[in-house]
Amino acid sequence: MKINVVGTSGSGKSTVARQLAEKFAVPYIELDRLFWRRDWQGTPDDEFLARLAQVLGDADSGWVLDGNYTRTKSLKWREVDWVVWVDYGFCRTLFQAVRRAAMRAWTRTELWPDTGNRESFRRSFFSRDSIILWTLKTYRKNRASYLDDMNNARYGHIRFIRLRSPGQTLEFIRSLPQG
Numbered sequence: 001m002k003i004n005v006v007g008t009s010g011s012g013k014s015t016v017a018r019q020l021a022e023k024f025a026v027p028y029i030e031l032d033r034l035f036w037r038r039d040w041q042g043t044p045d046d047e048f049l050a051r052l053a054q055v056l057g058d059a060d061s062g063w064v065l066d067g068n069y070t071r072t073k074s075l076k077w078r079e080v081d082w083v084v085w086v087d088y089g090f091c092r093t094l095f096q097a098v099r100r101a102a103m104r105a106w107t108r109t110e111l112w113p114d115t116g117n118r119e120s121f122r123r124s125f126f127s128r129d130s131i132i133l134w135t136l137k138t139y140r141k142n143r144a145s146y147l148d149d150m151n152n153a154r155y156g157h158i159r160f161i162r163l164r165s166p167g168q169t170l171e172f173i174r175s176l177p178q179g
Helices: 013-024 031-035 045-058 070-076 090-107 121-125 131-150 166-175
Strands: 002-006 028-030 063-066 082-086 159-163
Touching: 002 013, 013 028, 013 063, 013 082, 013 166, 028 031, 031 045, 031 063, 045 063, 045 070, 082 131, 090 121, 090 131, 121 131, 131 159, 159 166
Parallel strands: 002 063, 002 082, 028 063, 082 159
Antiparallel strands: none
């Protein structure tokens, strides 16, 4: 099973992706981990796409990929079976993004090993690089884009699963056979 879990930052896609990877006993792949380098430096697209292709190829029996990154769509959706879209309401998504940012800033947890990248209150709440600002800027755009994708014949080989609430998500995860 090859699955891409998508959704606006703060929606809960990482949690859902981890649950699916565990359920199907396949690798969990986090796009942010592949993209972000030390000191919040992004990976150039050619290298990023090559790393993604390598990781997906290494896990040919299946994987759960966590993340959007529109520029990766042609690669990651080439063989994907499902796109699971975590599409909770705006208020819930924003609340979750704020809560996560505050917790990460408070605990100063390194987000990806060997990068030194940690959230801070300044970065999360008072900068142009704020994940909360990113959530505000991308929520509507992401919804429109994924609605278009669901109706695009180009992606007819993909089963789109749209999860609209935590209850629906829980029911969906519980309904799946163990891997």
